[in-house]
Amino acid sequence: MHKKLSTIRIGINSNMAYTTINDPSEYxxxxxxxxxxxxxxxxxxxxxxxxxxxxKNRSDSGRSHYLHxxxxxxxxxxxxxxxxxxxxxxxSHLTENFGYINAATSxxxxxxxxxxxxxxxxRPGATYVAWCWKANGGTTTSNGASGDIKASVTQREDTAKxxxxxxxxxxxxxxxxxxxxxxxxxxxxxxxxxxxxxxxDWVVYHHKNTAAPETDYLVLNxxxxxxDSANKFNDTAPTSTLATIGGDDNISxxxxxxxxxxxxxxxxxxGSYTGNGNANGPFVxxxxxxxxITLRNVAxxxxxxxxxxxxxxQNTTDDVLLANGTDVEGAVSxxxxxxxxxxxxxxxxxxxxxxxxxxxxxxxxxxxxxVTSNGxxxxxx
Numbered sequence: 001m002h003k004k005l006s007t008i009r010i011g012i013n014s015n016m017a018y019t020t021i022n023d024p025s026e027y028x029x030x031x032x033x034x035x036x037x038x039x040x041x042x043x044x045x046x047x048x049x050x051x052x053x054x055x056k057n058r059s060d061s062g063r064s065h066y067l068h069x070x071x072x073x074x075x076x077x078x079x080x081x082x083x084x085x086x087x088x089x090x091x092s093h094l095t096e097n098f099g100y101i102n103a104a105t106s107x108x109x110x111x112x113x114x115x116x117x118x119x120x121x122x123r124p125g126a127t128y129v130a131w132c133w134k135a136n137g138g139t140t141t142s143n144g145a146s147g148d149i150k151a152s153v154t155q156r157e158d159t160a161k162x163x164x165x166x167x168x169x170x171x172x173x174x175x176x177x178x179x180x181x182x183x184x185x186x187x188x189x190x191x192x193x194x195x196x197x198x199x200x201d202w203v204v205y206h207h208k209n210t211a212a213p214e215t216d217y218l219v220l221n222x223x224x225x226x227x228d229s230a231n232k233f234n235d236t237a238p239t240s241t242l243a244t245i246g247g248d249d250n251i252s253x254x255x256x257x258x259x260x261x262x263x264x265x266x267x268x269x270x271g272s273y274t275g276n277g278n279a280n281g282p283f284v285x286x287x288x289x290x291x292x293i294t295l296r297n298v299a300x301x302x303x304x305x306x307x308x309x310x311x312x313x314q315n316t317t318d319d320v321l322l323a324n325g326t327d328v329e330g331a332v333s334x335x336x337x338x339x340x341x342x343x344x345x346x347x348x349x350x351x352x353x354x355x356x357x358x359x360x361x362x363x364x365x366x367x368x369x370x371v372t373s374n375g376x377x378x379x380x381x
Contacts, residue, residue, distance in 0.1 A: 018373050019266025019288075020159060023047070024366040027134045027160035027267070030292060030310040031108060032058075037117045037124040044108040051135035051155070052164065052259070053101045053109055054082070056321060058127040058311070058329040060119055065323060068101040070138035071155055071164040072196070072257065076100050076112060080194055080257065082323045085221050088196040088257075101130075108132075127329075129311060129321070131292060133157075135164050143181040149242065154183025161186055161262030166196075169245065171253035177234035178252065179242045186262040188238050189270035190363055192220060193251040193258050200250035203232055205243075206361050208272035209298050213237070218298060221324050226298040266369030270362070273346075277356025281346025288366035289341045289378075294323060295353050295362050302352035307337055309367055315339060316347045341378070342370040 021027065026047045033043055051070040057063035065082040068074050077089035079100055100121075102110045109130070111121045121128060136155040145151040150170070156163035163184040172178060182188060191205040202220035209226055210216045214237040216226045232251065236244035243260075245252045263269055269286040275297070276282055292308045304323035311329065312319040316336035319329050334350035344364070346354040353360065368378050 018371060018375055019264075019369040020373060021264060021267040021366075022369065022372050024267050024288070024291065024368065027157060027162075028291065028365040029132055030308045031130045031132060032310050033128050035118075035122040035124050035126040035128065037122060039111075039122070040102070041111045041122055042105065042108060043111070043130065044105070046107050046132055048132075048134040049104050049106050049137055050109060050132035051104070051138065051157075052133040052162070053104070053130050054132075055101065055121070055128060055130035057120055057123075058129055058321065060123065060126055061328050062326050063120060064326055066100070066120065069164055069257075070104060070135065071140060071153065071166055074101050074103050074109070076102075080196070082202065082220055083325055085199050085201045087198050087200075088255075104138075129308070129329075131308065133162050134160065135162055141183065143183070148178045150178055150180050150245075152181050152183070154181065156183050156185060158185065159264070160267060161264050163188075163258075163260040165258040165260065166256065167258065168255050169252040171249065172245075172247045174231050174247040176247045177236070177244050179244050180258065181241055182238065182243045182258060182260045184260045184262055185240060187240050188243070188260040189263045190261045191238065191243060191258060192260075193256060195250060195254055196257055197255040198249075198253075203248070203251050205233060205238070206270060206298075206363075208270065208359075208361050210359070218296065220304065223301045223303050223324060225301050261363070266371065267366045269364045271364075272359055272361045275346070275354040275356055275358050275360055277354060278349050279347055281348065281354045283340075283345045284343050284362070286343040286364050286366075287371070288343075288364075288369045290339050290344055290364050291367035293337065293339075293344060293362055293364045295337075295360055297352050297355055297358050297360050299358040300351060300355060305335055305353055307339075309339060318348075339367075341368075 152167035193203040204218040217232040231246040231248040234246040318336040334348040336347040
């Protein structure tokens with residue numbers, strides 16, 4: 001273990017525009033806690049009221065990821081799981097007041113009133129993590145239907161470019177399409193779709209997933225490689241207002257949830273890199289010191305590998321959780337990453353994170369920007 005490096009390739013370059021977000025922790029942050037069996041329980045430590053909370057038991061095997069948000073409403077029977085294709089409110093434990101985020105507070109959230117000794121959120125001695133995003137405090141905008149555009153309800157964070165969208169698709173045939181107002185206000189760099197009312201895979205759009213990302217898709221809840229299919233996005237790239245939905249029931253039929261993200265200089269990045277297959281791996285410039293990264297090899301089957309600065313506080317960062325798995329947190333040397341002041345560097349040769357010649361995508365959110373809004377270099381390390 002060694003102290004985190006302060007920077008790499010420190011020279012200011014043409015990519016280095018000033019950020020609009022000097023303190024990323026006002027929009028995204030990670031909370032960790034150890035269960036104590038008490039009920040009720042409140043977790044604090046955020047600089048904002050969270051609208052989206054994604055949490056996971058880190059230490060007990062076989063425990064799912066759970067996602068709650070203010071658009072669908074916090075509380076029992078509102079969970080979605082990233083590692084499964086099941087519909088909202090499909091876990092019998094959570095209908096019994098276990099494992100859910102009951103409500104957001106100004107600095108965190110409360111755990112369900114029945115959470116005493118609950119393995120999903122509060123078993124004594126078990127460890128937990130929650131990744132939290134700010135949107136709009138649950139304030140939503142209704143978008144009416146018009147022609148092939150389906151009605152939707154959206155909320156967004158204008159500065160950090162995160163949007164939550166619910167809509168109901170009517171179901172369409174292969175080769176057909178309809179559109180949805182995603183509410184982001186800019187062209188999405190990444191979108192994640194999930195059926196709420198029926199079982200169905202998470203469908204992921206990433207703007208660096210192949211040279212023609214609108215023709216391909218990934219699945220969040222499996223390890224499958226990227227797939228070419230017109231039935232997901234009708235081979236049509238999203239615009240600043242609309243996402244085009246193809247004739248696949250997983251995203252076109254029934255009640256749906258859509259999470260969308262745009263890139264913000266110095267705060268968020270949704271990019272790609274090519275692996276080199278050795279421990280002196282590629283350096284990836286983001287323009288900020290990461291607080292959270294998820295990595296995925298899109299060319300081969302493999303997991304969605306999740307890292308953050310609260311579970312791993314020193315380089316190398318190797319405490320991995322899998323977004324598509326129920327595994328416990330583990331330090332995997334072949335998947336090690338250095339979090340640097342202006343990006344990250346791969347320090348392992350595992351095929352899932354640094355396979356030689358393969359394209360890997362990532363989503364990343366900042367701990368601190370490399371250059372502040374007034375042009376001052378930020379030497380946080």
